Amino acid sequence: QKEVEQNSGPLSVPEGAIASLNCTYSDRGSQSFFWYRQYSGKSPELIMFIYSNGDKEDGRFTAQLNKASQYVSLLIRDSQPSDSATYLCAVNHGWKTSYDKVIFGPGTSLSVIP
Amino acid sequence: DGGITQSPKYLFRKEGQNVTLSCEQNLNHDAMYWYRQDPGQGLRLIYYSQIVNDFQKGDIAEGYSVSREKKESFPLTVTSAQKNPTAFYLCASSIGRTVSYNEQFFGPGTRLTVL
Numbered sequence: 001q002k003e004v005e006q007n008s009g010p011l012s013v014p015e016g017a018i019a020s021l022n023c024t025y026s027d028r029g030s031q032s033f034f035w036y037r038q039y040s041g042k043s044p045e046l047i048m049f050i051y052s053n054g055d056k057e058d059g060r061f062t063a064q065l066n067k068a069s070q071y072v073s074l075l076i077r078d079s080q081p082s083d084s085a086t087y088l089c090a091v092n093h094g095w096k097t098s099y100d101k102v103i104f105g106p107g108t109s110l111s112v113i114p
Numbered sequence: 115d116g117g118i119t120q121s122p123k124y125l126f127r128k129e130g131q132n133v134t135l136s137c138e139q140n141l142n143h144d145a146m147y148w149y150r151q152d153p154g155q156g157l158r159l160i161y162y163s164q165i166v167n168d169f170q171k172g173d174i175a176e177g178y179s180v181s182r183e184k185k186e187s188f189p190l191t192v193t194s195a196q197k198n199p200t201a202f203y204l205c206a207s208s209i210g211r212t213v214s215y216n217e218q219f220f221g222p223g224t225r226l227t228v229l
Contacts, residue, residue: 004156008154032216032217034217034218036220042222042223043204043220043221043222043223044157044204044220045220046217046218046219049217088156088157090218092216101159102218104149104156104157105156106154106155106156107156
């Protein structure tokens with residue numbers, strides 16, 4: 001089982017719709033979780049992080065964490081064509097080691113259709 | 115302007131040649147990291163450093179070397195022992211373990227191609 005899994009996509013949504021991106025992780029002791037956006041040919045850009053169960057909202061973005069189900073998601077409301085990118089889920093396994101090892105998922109490609 | 119810089123943006127390597135990728139940060143971060151990204155794949159950790167003069171191997175360190183002589187700088191050398199070095203190389207930094215969430219921030223990347 002891979003440590004961090006995401007649907008590779010592509011996920012296509014119409015402009016103005018809600019895009020839902022999902023991520024599951026295998027290490028039950030993971031402490032913090034990150035969502036990065038990566039445009040083609042560019043480096044990842046941090047969108048949000050979350051470390052408590054529940055929802056965290058920032059503008060059009062909402063991160064949801066359920067540690068019991070080992071599941072983290074990112075919702076993008078009112079999706080715009082500029083949201084078209086690959087979204088990387090990352091999980092911090094730092095509780096096990098002296099190093100904050102962050103494991104990245106393979107990413108989900110999102111396409112917002114005008 | 116605080117941030118992470120990487121140079122060069124594009125790099126071409128001949129067979130058997132060592133090349134060095136530069137990474138500099140002025141965020142006063144303690145921790146720095148090197149990742150490799152291949153097309154359609156996630157990020158794989160090459161090396162990381164939590165403090166000056168100390169660094170540790172990541173998941174795919176073979177054929178790479180690093181140094182951390184200054185807090186601001188973490189150069190990566192791709193040696194001739196790395197048989198398939200063509201990839202997008204990303205440098206990142208984070209505050210360090212004093213912060214529980216410790217998010218990583220990325221530089222713009224270096225795209226390395228073997229001729």
